Amino acid sequence: MKKVILTGDRPTGRLHLGHYVGSLRQRIELQNSGEYDEIYIMIADAQALTDNMENPEKVRQNIVEVALDYLSCGLDPEKSTIHIQSQIPELFELTAYYMNLVTVSRLQRNPTVKAEIQLRNFEASIPVGFLAYPISQAADITAFKATTVPVGEDQQPMLEQTREIVRKFNSIYGETLIEPETLLPDNKACLRLPGIDGKAKMSKSLGNCIYLSDSEEEVRKKVMSMFTDPNHLRVSDPGQVEGNPVFIYLDAFCRDEQFERYLPEYKNLDEMKAHYRRGGLGDVKVKKFLNAVLQEELEPIRKKRREFEKDIPYVYEILRKGTEKAREVAASTLADVKRAMKINYFEDAELINEHIRKFSK
Numbered sequence: 001m002k003k004v005i006l007t008g009d010r011p012t013g014r015l016h017l018g019h020y021v022g023s024l025r026q027r028i029e030l031q032n033s034g035e036y037d038e039i040y041i042m043i044a045d046a047q048a049l050t051d052n053m054e055n056p057e058k059v060r061q062n063i064v065e066v067a068l069d070y071l072s073c074g075l076d077p078e079k080s081t082i083h084i085q086s087q088i089p090e091l092f093e094l095t096a097y098y099m100n101l102v103t104v105s106r107l108q109r110n111p112t113v114k115a116e117i118q119l120r121n122f123e124a125s126i127p128v129g130f131l132a133y134p135i136s137q138a139a140d141i142t143a144f145k146a147t148t149v150p151v152g153e154d155q156q157p158m159l160e161q162t163r164e165i166v167r168k169f170n171s172i173y174g175e176t177l178i179e180p181e182t183l184l185p186d187n188k189a190c191l192r193l194p195g196i197d198g199k200a201k202m203s204k205s206l207g208n209c210i211y212l213s214d215s216e217e218e219v220r221k222k223v224m225s226m227f228t229d230p231n232h233l234r235v236s237d238p239g240q241v242e243g244n245p246v247f248i249y250l251d252a253f254c255r256d257e258q259f260e261r262y263l264p265e266y267k268n269l270d271e272m273k274a275h276y277r278r279g280g281l282g283d284v285k286v287k288k289f290l291n292a293v294l295q296e297e298l299e300p301i302r303k304k305r306r307e308f309e310k311d312i313p314y315v316y317e318i319l320r321k322g323t324e325k326a327r328e329v330a331a332s333t334l335a336d337v338k339r340a341m342k343i344n345y346f347e348d349a350e351l352i353n354e355h356i357r358k359f360s361k
Contacts, residue, residue, distance in 0.1 A: 006146035008042030011062040015069040016209035018202035022152035039080040050129040072305035083326035090330040094139035138162040143330040173340040198227030223291040235282040262292040
């Protein structure tokens, strides 16, 4: 069986460091590992419309922003198929069939859906499309016969719902769909990167993000304003590392060799943490080091992005070709599904012959 990856993002804004450490950086590594036969990267604009239906321009404008972030980070259209969800109608037909396999109460119990409903104040009036988000995601994953789905920790309940749908479909109609596996980031700090304000999650709606396309000065200002240990008031005070956003970011990004370049008094992050815990290390010094680390990570991305921005028609051509290729695969899966459900009437010679015999008597 082929090893296939499906992953993607909702185009509701530029991508930020949370996306990068949560899945995007890992996607690049997987793409270049040579271990996978096919990789599909979806710009999930239809899913973005489930809570932006009154503001479609927000979604429309961010298609190219997300594509630019993908390409500037190193996603290669020769190795990864980058495509736009709404341009593949087969996905929505699959969603309609899968809807009959899931109850409303099961959707409402999905922890990810529950959290998103609260975040968007949908408790009193939930759009049907938003509630059905996990079913749509199951269609996306199964359409490309994905065996592996790289996700952040908060998306695991969505993948479990996909597996339930696959098992239910196969139990009724026979082995047709592939049950995917979840692939989490191997760096624990990357499971969920907090916002610069100390909130549990970096979120565009909360305005606490560092974007991949932020300028050098924007990154510096955001880092220097970051929330730290509120009880670490003086340099001499002992500080807490656990739950401290600055150190969580360093866990996610810094490497031992960077201390030699930017802060040679420490050999590694463990030494720096020990000094912070016992007191004598100020937040400003730690933030300056984090800024240097992030600038080193982001500068090549910014540079590549500037090059792609010079040829936007080329970016759209990548999206068009990727979408055409993805649609062919989705159409093949849809044909398998309809065949299994026995609703491929015009191809079902056995059914046609049965009716010929029945009505020719």
